[in-house]
Structure formats: C-alpha cells, structure tokens
Amino acid sequence: MYRDILDKASEGRGLSRDEIQELLSISGTKALGELWETAYNVKKEQFGDKVFTYGFVYFSTFCKNNCSFCYYRRSNSIDRYRKTADEIVSLSESLQDSGVNLVDLTMGEDHKMHADNCRELVDLVRKVDSAVSIPIMLSPGAVDESSFAPFRDAGADWFACYQETHNRKLFAERRIEQDYDRRFDQRTWARKYGMLAEDGIMVGIGETYADVADSIVQMGKQGCEQIRVMTFVPQEGTPMSSSVQKSREDELKVMAVMRLAHPDRLIPASLDVEGIEGLIPRIRAGANIVTSIVPPHMDLAGVAQKDLDIDSGRRFIDNVIEILEAEGCRVGSNNEYGNLLNTLRGRSA
Numbered sequence: 001m002y003r004d005i006l007d008k009a010s011e012g013r014g015l016s017r018d019e020i021q022e023l024l025s026i027s028g029t030k031a032l033g034e035l036w037e038t039a040y041n042v043k044k045e046q047f048g049d050k051v052f053t054y055g056f057v058y059f060s061t062f063c064k065n066n067c068s069f070c071y072y073r074r075s076n077s078i079d080r081y082r083k084t085a086d087e088i089v090s091l092s093e094s095l096q097d098s099g100v101n102l103v104d105l106t107m108g109e110d111h112k113m114h115a116d117n118c119r120e121l122v123d124l125v126r127k128v129d130s131a132v133s134i135p136i137m138l139s140p141g142a143v144d145e146s147s148f149a150p151f152r153d154a155g156a157d158w159f160a161c162y163q164e165t166h167n168r169k170l171f172a173e174r175r176i177e178q179d180y181d182r183r184f185d186q187r188t189w190a191r192k193y194g195m196l197a198e199d200g201i202m203v204g205i206g207e208t209y210a211d212v213a214d215s216i217v218q219m220g221k222q223g224c225e226q227i228r229v230m231t232f233v234p235q236e237g238t239p240m241s242s243s244v245q246k247s248r249e250d251e252l253k254v255m256a257v258m259r260l261a262h263p264d265r266l267i268p269a270s271l272d273v274e275g276i277e278g279l280i281p282r283i284r285a286g287a288n289i290v291t292s293i294v295p296p297h298m299d300l301a302g303v304a305q306k307d308l309d310i311d312s313g314r315r316f317i318d319n320v321i322e323i324l325e326a327e328g329c330r331v332g333s334n335n336e337y338g339n340l341l342n343t344l345r346g347r348s349a
C-alpha cells in the first residue's frame with residue numbers, strides 16, 4: 001500500500017527496490033498529491049527552504065556521437081558552434097556576477113576538446129577557475145580515466161555524465177555505439193579522483209517502471225552526490241522526432257521517488273524541459289537545485305530544448321529568484337553552497 005511506503009520514507013527508514021517500483025506505479029490525483037507532499041517535506045527536512053542555482057554554458061555543440069534522442073547527434077545537419085576560451089570565461093564571469101552558485105560547462109563529445117587527453121578542456125577549466133570563485137561543474141561526455149586528475153587539479157568540482165538508463169539493452173538502442181561500462185565508470189572515476197559526481201536518467205525513451213526503479217537503486221549505490229531526471233523532448237531531425245513526449249507528471253513522479261529513496265542527494269529542477277513554467281512543480285516534487293539558468297542574448301543553446309525561454313530572459317536568475325521567493329523558498333548563498341559541498345566531500349572521503 002503506497003501510504004505505508006510514504007510513511008516509511010518520511011521516517012527515514014529507506015526504500016527497497018520493490019517499494020520504489022510500487023511508488024512509481026501510483027496514479028490518481030490524491031495519491032500523487034501525497035507523493036509530492038511527502039517528497040517536498042523530506043526535502044525541507046534535509047535542506048530547509050534553501051534552493052541553489054546553477055548557471056549553464058553549453059559551449060560546444062559538436063559531437064562525435066549519435067544518440068537517437070539528441071538534437072546535437074552527429075548525423076543531424078544543424079548549425080553548430082564552439083565558443084572561444086575568452087567567450088566562455090566571460091560568460092562564466094557574468095553568470096557569477098548574476099548570483100548563481102555554480103557554473104556548469106557543458107559540451108557535446110567534441111573531438112577537438114577531447115584530443116590529447118583533453119588538454120584544451122583542462123586549460124579551459126583552469127582559465128574559468130582563475131576568473132570565478134564559484135564552483136565549476138564539467139559535463140564533457142565520456143573521457144579516459146587519465147583526464148580526471150587534471151580536471152580536478154584545474155579546478156573542476158563536479159563531473160556530470162548521465163547514463164540516461166541503466167537498462168543495458170535500452171542504453172544500446174539510445175546511446176548508439178557507446179560503451180555502457182565506460183559511461184558508468186565516468187562517475188566512479190570522478191569520485192575516485194576527488195570530484196563530486198552527477199548521474200541522470202531520462203523518462204520517455206522506452207523505459208519501464210522496473211527500469212526506473214533499477215536506475216534509482218543504481219544511482220544510490222554508485223554514490224553520486226547529485227541525481228536527476230529529465231523528460232525526453234522529441235527533437236527535429238532525429239530518429240525519435242515523432243515520439244510522444246511523456247507528461248510532466250511522469251518526471252515529477254520519478255523526481256519525488258528519487259527524493260524519498262535518496263533524501264540527502266541534490267536533485268535538480270531543470271528549466272530545459274518546460275522553461276520557467278516547469279520550475280515550481282519540480283520544486284514541489286522535491287528538487288533543491290535549479291539548473292540550466294542561461295544568460296539571454298549570448299547565442300547559447302539548451303540541451304533538451306535549444307532555445308526555450310532563453311532569449312526572452314525568462315530563464316535568467318532574477319526571474320528565477322522572484323518565482324522561488326514567491327513560493328517561500330530562499331536562494332542559498334555561495335557560502336552555504338560551499339559548506340554543502342564540503343559536507344558532501346566529507347561524506348564521500
């Protein structure tokens with residue numbers, strides 16, 4: 001009975017894989033309302049009313065891979081860009097000045113940046129680290145283990161690499177010609193070399209509730225300090241362009257169950273799926289981070305949606321703060337975020 005499982009989660013008694021799957025299968029307004037309310041309360045117990053904000057610089061849209069769900073897959077004939085180091089530094093500085101707690105440097109698997117043991121990328125992280133005092137997250141795709149110590153030494157605090165699914169068969173169909181284990185190892189290596197790690201899954205790419213339950217268990221076991229879920233958005237020019245997008249409810253359900261299964265992890269609400277309209281429902285489902293804050297008019301793309309709400313400035317920090325405060329949340333300070341990272345590092349040491 002779902003109510004008993006929710007009570008168990010509220011009391012901090014953990015959830016089994018089967019209980020996770022049972023919560024994922026609930027439906028109906030009353031049951032879902034109780035799920036979201038429980039997740040929100042668990043989030044408040046762990047993190048109070050604080051929410052942290054991440055700025056996003058998608059600095060290269062070149063990619064050697066061909067993921068079936070992705071707009072930036074190599075087979076898609078689109079205009080691509082690669083920002084210069086100076087541009088990336090200046091974007092990172094303006095994000096810091098705007099008040100975000102972290103800058104997320106994201107790229108496709110760009111050959112140029114991966115060449116020579118990621119020499120150019122390491123250099124870039126070093127330059128951004130010298131220019132800003134807020135933490136840096138690096139999302140460069142799958143790289144060799146030998147790159148992790150240089151990333152850490154250059155100043156990267158976080159390494160993000162999303163598996164998207166922990167079902168190997170589905171992984172092979174979606175992340176075409178990529179190695180499941182190598183991708184999984186990225187987060188293990190990041191943590192081994194003293195960085196914090198993020199994993200993520202996608203809903204709407206052919207997964208079952210059993211798959212999602214397995215993912216939630218796997219993410220917990222691997223120890224990633226930040227875990228996320230995002231809804232797949234069909235992309236023009238890809239094999240999945242005519243797939244049907246799942247409802248917001250599916251993502252919120254997974255998010256809430258993640259929060260109950262792993263109360264102490266950071267869980268992002270991404271603005272990249274529904275734009276600013278999707279922020280508060282995600283916070284109410286247990287998220288405590290807002291990601292994909294993008295400065296307007298900088299010719300930067302999003303990942304799930306290349307331009308949703310970006311140039312209107314609706315995804316910029318002032319608007320996000322106003323909406324969060326109206327909801328009774330408080331944007332955490334850089335000091336508070338730094339303390340949180342120290343706690344997380346202490347836990348994983």
Ligand code: SF4
Nearest residue numbers: 063065067070073108
């Ligand atoms: S999801 Fe990432 S690795 Fe896959 S095609 Fe898109 S940018 Fe490349």
